Amino acid sequence: MGEMNLQQNPEDARIEDLYTHEILDTLPDPAFDALTRLAKLACRTSIAFIGFIDRDRQWFKSAIGFEFTETQRSQAFCHHTIEQRDAFIVEDAKTHPLFRNNPLVTGNPNIVFYAGVPILSPQGNALGTVAVVDHQPRALSAEEIDALKSIADEVALHLSYHKSRIQTQREAAQHSESERKFRVLLENLPGMAYRCLNDEYWTIEFASKGALKLTGYTPEEMINGFHFAELIVPEDREMVIQTVDDAVLRNEPFTIVYRIRDRAEKLRWIWEQGCAIRDAQGQVLALEGFLSDISEHKQNEQLIEFIAYHDALTGLPNRGLLNDRLTMLISSFTRKPEQFALLFIDLDHFKYINDTLGHVVGDRLLQAVADRLKNCLRVTDTLCRLGGDEFIALLPDTPPQDAECVANKIINAFEDAFTIDDKTIVTQTSIGISSFPKDGKDGNELIRCADIAMYKAKESGRKNYQFFTSELSEKLSNISNTYSDLRKAIGNQELILHYQPQIDLGTDLICGIEALLRWKHPTKGLISPANFIPIAEENGQIIPIGKWVIDAACKQLAAWRDGIGLQVPISVNVSTKQINDIGLVHYIQEKLETYRLKPEDLELEITEGVMLSDSPIVTSFFEAMESLGVRIAIDDFGTGYSSLSYLKKLPVGKLKIDQSFVRDIGLDDNDDAVVKSIIGLAHQFKMKVIAEGVETSAQLAFLRAHGCDEGQGYLISKPIAAEDITNLVTSGKTLLPASNKN
Numbered sequence: 001m002g003e004m005n006l007q008q009n010p011e012d013a014r015i016e017d018l019y020t021h022e023i024l025d026t027l028p029d030p031a032f033d034a035l036t037r038l039a040k041l042a043c044r045t046s047i048a049f050i051g052f053i054d055r056d057r058q059w060f061k062s063a064i065g066f067e068f069t070e071t072q073r074s075q076a077f078c079h080h081t082i083e084q085r086d087a088f089i090v091e092d093a094k095t096h097p098l099f100r101n102n103p104l105v106t107g108n109p110n111i112v113f114y115a116g117v118p119i120l121s122p123q124g125n126a127l128g129t130v131a132v133v134d135h136q137p138r139a140l141s142a143e144e145i146d147a148l149k150s151i152a153d154e155v156a157l158h159l160s161y162h163k164s165r166i167q168t169q170r171e172a173a174q175h176s177e178s179e180r181k182f183r184v185l186l187e188n189l190p191g192m193a194y195r196c197l198n199d200e201y202w203t204i205e206f207a208s209k210g211a212l213k214l215t216g217y218t219p220e221e222m223i224n225g226f227h228f229a230e231l232i233v234p235e236d237r238e239m240v241i242q243t244v245d246d247a248v249l250r251n252e253p254f255t256i257v258y259r260i261r262d263r264a265e266k267l268r269w270i271w272e273q274g275c276a277i278r279d280a281q282g283q284v285l286a287l288e289g290f291l292s293d294i295s296e297h298k299q300n301e302q303l304i305e306f307i308a309y310h311d312a313l314t315g316l317p318n319r320g321l322l323n324d325r326l327t328m329l330i331s332s333f334t335r336k337p338e339q340f341a342l343l344f345i346d347l348d349h350f351k352y353i354n355d356t357l358g359h360v361v362g363d364r365l366l367q368a369v370a371d372r373l374k375n376c377l378r379v380t381d382t383l384c385r386l387g388g389d390e391f392i393a394l395l396p397d398t399p400p401q402d403a404e405c406v407a408n409k410i411i412n413a414f415e416d417a418f419t420i421d422d423k424t425i426v427t428q429t430s431i432g433i434s435s436f437p438k439d440g441k442d443g444n445e446l447i448r449c450a451d452i453a454m455y456k457a458k459e460s461g462r463k464n465y466q467f468f469t470s471e472l473s474e475k476l477s478n479i480s481n482t483y484s485d486l487r488k489a490i491g492n493q494e495l496i497l498h499y500q501p502q503i504d505l506g507t508d509l510i511c512g513i514e515a516l517l518r519w520k521h522p523t524k525g526l527i528s529p530a531n532f533i534p535i536a537e538e539n540g541q542i543i544p545i546g547k548w549v550i551d552a553a554c555k556q557l558a559a560w561r562d563g564i565g566l567q568v569p570i571s572v573n574v575s576t577k578q579i580n581d582i583g584l585v586h587y588i589q590e591k592l593e594t595y596r597l598k599p600e601d602l603e604l605e606i607t608e609g610v611m612l613s614d615s616p617i618v619t620s621f622f623e624a625m626e627s628l629g630v631r632i633a634i635d636d637f638g639t640g641y642s643s644l645s646y647l648k649k650l651p652v653g654k655l656k657i658d659q660s661f662v663r664d665i666g667l668d669d670n671d672d673a674v675v676k677s678i679i680g681l682a683h684q685f686k687m688k689v690i691a692e693g694v695e696t697s698a699q700l701a702f703l704r705a706h707g708c709d710e711g712q713g714y715l716i717s718k719p720i721a722a723e724d725i726t727n728l729v730t731s732g733k734t735l736l737p738a739s740n741k742n
Helices: 010-020 030-043 078-084 142-188 210-215 234-249 295-308 319-331 350-357 359-374 400-413 443-459 470-489 533-539 542-564 584-594 608-612 616-628 644-649 669-684 697-705 722-731
Strands: 047-053 057-064 070-072 088-090 113-120 126-134 192-196 204-207 254-261 267-278 284-293 340-347 382-387 390-395 418-420 423-425 429-436 465-467 495-504 510-521 525-527 570-573 602-607 631-637 654-657 688-692 710-712
Touching: 010 126, 030 047, 030 057, 030 126, 030 142, 047 078, 078 088, 078 113, 078 126, 113 142, 126 142, 192 210, 210 284, 234 254, 234 267, 234 284, 267 295, 319 382, 319 390, 319 443, 340 400, 340 443, 350 359, 350 423, 359 382, 359 390, 359 400, 359 418, 359 423, 390 400, 400 429, 400 465, 429 443, 443 465, 443 470, 470 510, 470 533, 495 542, 495 722, 510 542, 510 710, 533 542, 542 570, 542 584, 542 602, 542 722, 570 631, 584 616, 616 631, 654 669, 669 688, 669 697
Parallel strands: 429 465, 510 570, 570 602, 602 631, 631 654, 654 688, 688 710
Antiparallel strands: 047 057, 047 126, 057 070, 088 113, 113 126, 192 204, 192 284, 254 267, 267 284, 340 390, 340 429, 382 390, 418 423, 495 510, 495 710, 510 525
């Protein structure tokens, strides 16, 4: 046995010792039976047995006087014997307080007298007992007890013999099985095991069955004076000989890759591993080893290298290959001082496209984008995909002004839409440019600088390029700080809602209220959502923030209902990322129940691009809201890619005309036409229409004249605090000046 765990429970150690002897449930053994008879004769009893105590039973290896094979341990007299670890005698069990009610006393085999001594293993564990039993009260003499102990010692000795015999048999079986497996393995190895002389020809003495497949020669042909060295192609032979000789000289194994020509003159790549076999004096007797055909591996090596250094989706170089080429360009600068440029290219609105149209369409778009980008570059340039929708173009021997030309070429190339699975997708690029050596001395620094410049391009309206400047680095730091502060905003109760009334343009009465999120930063004051919502969308914080907005808006509407009797719906904005959160439906239902609101009290404003999604989650969300009775309004209508089929198919109750069209009413005939068309379209689909951004009397008059149902904007009311809504409703004041009333 191995070294015993010092913390092991003594009973666990005893059981473990017992099991290692493998005596339980074995067949009868004449040696044990003879010792049982000897115990019966020595003590002059009617019953004698040799038993072993398992966890919950006593099992009898040998017994005379009863037919049992085992009893429960809790009933066994021997249980007390092994605990006492010495002779244990019960002269009259019928009067003994521990045993008089024992089933073995009151029933078969009607034990009255019991005497047992423990069987101790070499480790000192009491594994079982040698015991004698009688049906009459009696005692044992000292000589009889000594006899029992001597018999127990003999049992322990036989038990050790039994253990050794079992182990020897097992080892022999294992050895035989190992030999059999080795033979099977040798015969079925996908290669050739060999033994050869360490002469100039490497004359084969033994070859496994794999020789035929590897060389075209049978093992029988090979062991008949075959010279293996003659198979090695001449160009590799000297290298192989030198490698083997060096390893033999150093008394080390060798591993080598080389080429042979087989019997059919087919070229094969061979991987060999072997060693020298020496006699007692250290003289080399032979070489032994194994040969494997790695021709297919060699053929795939180039493919494997390609996979390691290229993006699986687009086939473009990945970050690893980009780093290699950056390192090479930077290293060569001392010999050939040439500037080079790095363009960090990011697709505009790709996350939105991916969320709405699905990942399959998104992946195919990325493949099409890769092809279009390659057409904008030279053969000597490297186009790499970093991941997601981020690409890098590495332009050797390119000063900044030339890099600017390439950036313009890329932006112009994306003027044409992509067609993916019959869907027309418009996407543009934002590009950041860094130059070596001006903007960085290593690859990571150049990538970081170009990344910063790319974010500047996005902030500048997207679809443009920006060069890196030191000022941009500071700005990126501010974005990072905003992200960090935003994570604490909900817990610190820094988020607040302002509310903008919406009026019925027929009655001038409040018909709804939009909840608008604001961030009251502890040091920066009130922050517009335009400055933090994109960051929240990017990093996923929009999910908890969006839930906070729904809860706060519902809670406030319930307060107005209970406090001032205001019964109008409240609208909140919901992003695509929120809709893709499968828990949103349950959350909305929960908040309606919590604040005792009717489903029609809540209106969700969703950008029209969401309607293009084929995502089952988005479709399921629309269906769930319709089933629940929650209203859906399409926000910023007219700025995206909506189609009549989606408007007809999805449960939308209201279209919201984007303020960019309302702003130029009366100033731009095209915008006038768009607004009239949206109003007509909404009514044709039996939807209401609301115009946002109403700021002038002329805009209001135009909207009324053409049947717009509702209006919202600074002419009516700017976004105000909840208490201001309360004061407005309770005071009975009207929102519009008298000159603008209907």
